[in-house]
Amino acid sequence: MIVFDLECTKGHCFEGWFDSIEAFEEQNHKGLVSCPVCGDIHVRRVLSPVALKKGTESAVHSNNAPEAIDYRRLAKEIVKYVQENFEDVGPKFASEALKMHYGVTEKRNIRGSATEEEEKILKEEGVEFFKIPFPKKDDKKTN
Template identity: 35%
Template sequence: MIVFDLSCTGAHRFEAWFASSESFADQQARGLIACPICGDVEVRKAVMAPRVGAKSNQLTIAPAPAPAPTEAVTEPGPELVRKVLADIAAKQAEMLPQSRWVGRDFADAARAMHEGRAAEDLIHGQASPEEAQALRDDGIAAMPLLVPIVPPEAAN
């Protein structure tokens, strides 16, 4: 596993874990990585300092301070991030009962509503990454749930 510092176009910084650099690149290309603060999917790697330990037989020299950014970027503190994530989870929990579970038929149901073959409805379900990309490519609004849920058939 590898951790990357990431940032969105809104200058929000966050970190995420990936199996490899290739895994990050694949998920980024498919628009599967979103800023947890604003939801922006235009996410890129942020500059990060590597953690390299000094050899035991060498003196440790403090690194030169990083140059000051030309524009101040205020990073959210952990309390704000926790609050935002809790608010997202609460809103999702509020909306799910108003939404109809369609299971693995999510992509077909969303496409049918978009094309006017089915009445507009709030739905949630499962879609493969390829199905989700095909919906985006066709201009069909769909987004992943930010907080994982247990499908009804898997609940106790």
């Protein structure tokens, strides 16, 4: 996984996690990357502070620098929280989200999967959702 700093046309900055730069570019080109604040799909990569260099020295040297974030640990914590606090509706995600949106069923925390077409429908209907990259299941590992 690679983490990019992103910005929408309205100036909201956020991070995106992708398998590669090519994966980001493909998803962004298809309009699948959106701002979590406003939903804007016009998103661009911005320079990350760790990528900025000044001559031969990094521009990020500071005695007051905050402690480095362990993104792998953070990602594991997010995944664990979602798994423990959201009902897994699997491929019925879009249908369940629409039912809640229109008051057919009670609102609750759900997680699952949706096709690109289903995601498009959810956006058109005004259903708010966001995607979290879950690690691939490894049957050999037990955690």
